[in-house]
Amino acid sequence: MQKTGKAAKKVTVSIDGRPVTVPEGTTILEAARQAGVKIPTLCHHTDLKPRATCRLCVVEVKGQRRFQTACNTPVADGSEILTNSKAIREARKTILELLLADHPQDCLKCVRNQNCELQKLANEYQIREVAFERSEKDLPLENTNPSIVRDMNKCVKCGRCVEVCQEVQQVAAINTANRSVDFGVSTAYGESLADSPCVYCGQCIAVCPVGALTEKDDTARVWEALDNPELHVVVQTAPAVRVALGEEFGWAPGTISTGKMVAALRRLGFAKVFDTNFTADLTIIEEGNELLQRIKEGGVLPMITSCSPGWINYIEKFYPELLPHVSTCKSPQQMFGALAKTYYPEKAGIPAEKIFVVSIMPCTAKKYECTRPEMQSSGYQDVDVVLTTRELARMIKQAGIDVEALSEEEYDAPLGISTGAAVIFGASGGVMEAALRTVYEVVTGQELKDVDFKEVRGLTGIKEATVDLAGTKVKIAVANGLANAKVLLEKIKAGQCAYHFIEIMCCPGGCIGGGGQPLGTTVAIKEKRLEATYDIDRGLKLRKSHENPAVKTLYEEFLEKPLGHKSHELLHTVYSKRKY
Amino acid sequence: MSGELKKEQVLKIIKSKGKEKEQLLAILLEIQQASGQNYVDKKWARLVADELGLPLTKVYDALTFYAMFSTEPRGKYIIEICQSAPCHVMNKAALVQMFEKQLGIKMGETTPDGLFTLQYSACFGACDLAPAVKIGEKVYGKLTAQKVAEIIANYRGVSVCPK
Numbered sequence: 001m002q003k004t005g006k007a008a009k010k011v012t013v014s015i016d017g018r019p020v021t022v023p024e025g026t027t028i029l030e031a032a033r034q035a036g037v038k039i040p041t042l043c044h045h046t047d048l049k050p051r052a053t054c055r056l057c058v059v060e061v062k063g064q065r066r067f068q069t070a071c072n073t074p075v076a077d078g079s080e081i082l083t084n085s086k087a088i089r090e091a092r093k094t095i096l097e098l099l100l101a102d103h104p105q106d107c108l109k110c111v112r113n114q115n116c117e118l119q120k121l122a123n124e125y126q127i128r129e130v131a132f133e134r135s136e137k138d139l140p141l142e143n144t145n146p147s148i149v150r151d152m153n154k155c156v157k158c159g160r161c162v163e164v165c166q167e168v169q170q171v172a173a174i175n176t177a178n179r180s181v182d183f184g185v186s187t188a189y190g191e192s193l194a195d196s197p198c199v200y201c202g203q204c205i206a207v208c209p210v211g212a213l214t215e216k217d218d219t220a221r222v223w224e225a226l227d228n229p230e231l232h233v234v235v236q237t238a239p240a241v242r243v244a245l246g247e248e249f250g251w252a253p254g255t256i257s258t259g260k261m262v263a264a265l266r267r268l269g270f271a272k273v274f275d276t277n278f279t280a281d282l283t284i285i286e287e288g289n290e291l292l293q294r295i296k297e298g299g300v301l302p303m304i305t306s307c308s309p310g311w312i313n314y315i316e317k318f319y320p321e322l323l324p325h326v327s328t329c330k331s332p333q334q335m336f337g338a339l340a341k342t343y344y345p346e347k348a349g350i351p352a353e354k355i356f357v358v359s360i361m362p363c364t365a366k367k368y369e370c371t372r373p374e375m376q377s378s379g380y381q382d383v384d385v386v387l388t389t390r391e392l393a394r395m396i397k398q399a400g401i402d403v404e405a406l407s408e409e410e411y412d413a414p415l416g417i418s419t420g421a422a423v424i425f426g427a428s429g430g431v432m433e434a435a436l437r438t439v440y441e442v443v444t445g446q447e448l449k450d451v452d453f454k455e456v457r458g459l460t461g462i463k464e465a466t467v468d469l470a471g472t473k474v475k476i477a478v479a480n481g482l483a484n485a486k487v488l489l490e491k492i493k494a495g496q497c498a499y500h501f502i503e504i505m506c507c508p509g510g511c512i513g514g515g516g517q518p519l520g521t522t523v524a525i526k527e528k529r530l531e532a533t534y535d536i537d538r539g540l541k542l543r544k545s546h547e548n549p550a551v552k553t554l555y556e557e558f559l560e561k562p563l564g565h566k567s568h569e570l571l572h573t574v575y576s577k578r579k580y
Numbered sequence: 581m582s583g584e585l586k587k588e589q590v591l592k593i594i595k596s597k598g599k600e601k602e603q604l605l606a607i608l609l610e611i612q613q614a615s616g617q618n619y620v621d622k623k624w625a626r627l628v629a630d631e632l633g634l635p636l637t638k639v640y641d642a643l644t645f646y647a648m649f650s651t652e653p654r655g656k657y658i659i660e661i662c663q664s665a666p667c668h669v670m671n672k673a674a675l676v677q678m679f680e681k682q683l684g685i686k687m688g689e690t691t692p693d694g695l696f697t698l699q700y701s702a703c704f705g706a707c708d709l710a711p712a713v714k715i716g717e718k719v720y721g722k723l724t725a726q727k728v729a730e731i732i733a734n735y736r737g738v739s740v741c742p743k
């Protein structure tokens with residue numbers, strides 16, 4: 001919030017008697033932090049506009065009769081602020097007691113147990129008794145869609161999910177509703193998320209401080225499959241999981257945990273540990289060729305990427321008229337599923353019906369994607385179960401695997417072989433960069449020396465560039481977060497869009513910021529995950545998808561050629577307008 | 581359940597208010613009045629949302645924030661019994677009982693003929709008449725069981741024989 005001009009004026013304030021100098025416009029919360037004081041917050045989230053609904057962050061400002069909320073009040077020069085007076089401590093305690101009075105007391109049975117902001121505050125403030133009458137609600141649990149579970153009994157009405165859904169994603173599936181004691185968060189007319197415009201991005205889960213919003217836990221189904229001796233259970237891991245999973249084990253954000261994750265998956269009992277990166281490379285071959293074909297044959301341009309299932313849900317619901325712009329390629333997860341039950345059984349000599357495919361994804365929308373009727377081109381449901389990064393961590397912990405002690409292991413061949421172009425799929429701009437690396441060489445027939453397309457990297461919402469492909473100037477754009485996607489879509493609709501190729505990722509920052517990633521994600525943590533992603537890419541010998549030897553073999557042995565008959569059958573799909 | 585309202589009628593209401601976001605409350609109120617069942621159906625809320633370029637959840641927030649709106653069918657006449665402190669201490673409970681008995685429904689319900697809905701309201705400034713009741717724009721106070729019966733009969737009569 002403290003967006004200040006270039007030469008921001010400095011102000012000096014006293015926090016609990018200690019002077020601190022900060023740029024004008026800094027909030028009391030931030031100034032206190034710089035003075036070494038952590039003011040408790042509940043509704044506030046560093047990446048979101050403050051709504052200041054909980055009042056837990058109240059402080060005393062000398063000369064002001066009323067307490068001020070630190071999260072949204074800028075410091076005034078010379079003011080004296082008390083963050084820890086008796087009156088403040090009591091006010092905070094009362095607020096917490098009121099919150100707890102209508103909060104279920106079943107922390108032991110809650111997914112957020114030990115990772116809940118309310119629980120942590122209650123503990124810090126040593127709330128042992130609640131003086132107010134208990135006023136628990138008995139609202140129904142919503143768990144009727146494949147991705148998101150809502151238990152509004154646990155909602156503390158902070159409004160973070162509303163801010164994300166209304167402003168960051170502009171899906172507006174949920175909003176505040178009702179007044180006084182009934183005030184809370186709701187869909188329109190209390191409809192289910194499945195009937196609402198919700199795209200299952202899970203960004204609301206990512207910001208919820210308590211256990212009100214969670215992913216649909218599918219770990220039991222995976223345990224069951226692993227316990228079934230009849231099944232050959234294989235797993236694929238998305239690019240963005242390896243740079244985030246470590247956070248679940250207390251490792252610093254940005255720790256690369258690929259080798260240990262592969263080892264842990266083997267300990268869990270997966271017969272083969274494969275990599276979604278393999279089909280990310282494959283996606284580049286198919287999608288790159290599709291782009292060239294569209295350019296050559298006057299197809300619909302700009303072409304837009306199709307890897308992000310939240311994005312696909314969005315365009316199907318909000319801009320169905322623009323669907324011809326979307327690449328017909330399935331997402332890498334679904335390409336993998338289709339091959340794991342066709343190509344792989346042939347190669348491994350295992351009947352397809354015995355193969356059970358599990359995906360580890362940074363994403364809640366992937367859970368929905370795998371249940372789509374279009375995603376059964378092997379004759380079976382191509383991907384059986386999707387687990388988020390968080391659920392994988394849960395399984396590893398349940399199994400008592402000490403990840404710290406594991407030696408790093410390698411993915412299995414052939415569906416585990418990949419290049420640096422695939423790993424960057426996890427970052428906003430990555431699919432674009434990977435595509436450019438391949439398309440450049442295909443078009444020019446020359447080797448691309450500098451493979452880094454830095455203009456499309458980073459967390460900026462919309463990135464644009466022009467690339468020279470042997471004289472043809474290709475205009476590209478990259479958007480992450482649906483509010484940004486909307487800007488580009490409106491441009492296309494208005495016919496003011498000279499781009500050839502657009503990458504869109506539903507979640508802010510791309511998959512590294514996905515709704516299934518470890519909780520507590522902030523912009524700072526996303527930056528670390530991004531760095532780690534590009535570190536992996538830089539350290540690899542093969543960094544272009546078309547150099548992937550296993551993909552080459554796949555075409556020779558099975559698919560024949562990009563955009564060929566088999567590709568169309570297994571790797572491409574159609575989208576349709578969806579009502580809500 | 582959207583009564584006799586027709587899409588064209590709703591569109592006309594929206595248009596009459598200049599299709600302005602600022603007119604949201606006025607538009608919704610007129611739709612509610614025209615609905616015959618004193619509420620704004622989801623179908624019409626969505627039409628308003630689409631026409632004004634607002635998300636449906638924003639329209640729903642407004643509909644559930646202001647006490648004057650309902651998102652479920654209600655009677656033609658809303659009988660609002662004040663539940664603020666002054667009326668409460670003046671034996672609001674007895675008044676509630678009288679209406680419940682007379683209409684054969686509980687608070688929050690609507691009579692089967694769709695004529696009356698019983699609901700609580702906040703203070704509407706008729707404390708001198710406590711316990712007070714409001715039907716439409718009219719305020720009644722100091723009621724007895726007999727007066728309640730008369731009032732109800734009156735509204736029934738009005739709606740049976742058109743003026």
Ligand code: SF4
Nearest residue numbers: 165198199201202204
């Ligand atoms: S999953 Fe995404 S679209 Fe659905 S309610 Fe949450 S934030 Fe909104």
Ligand code: SF4
Nearest residue numbers: 155156158159161208
């Ligand atoms: S569901 Fe979670 S994020 Fe949304 S208002 Fe409730 S507590 Fe806050």
Ligand code: FES
Nearest residue numbers: 043052054055071
């Ligand atoms: S954290 Fe400041 S009002 Fe909630």
Ligand code: FES
Nearest residue numbers: 107110116210211
């Ligand atoms: S432990 Fe706090 S909501 Fe579950």
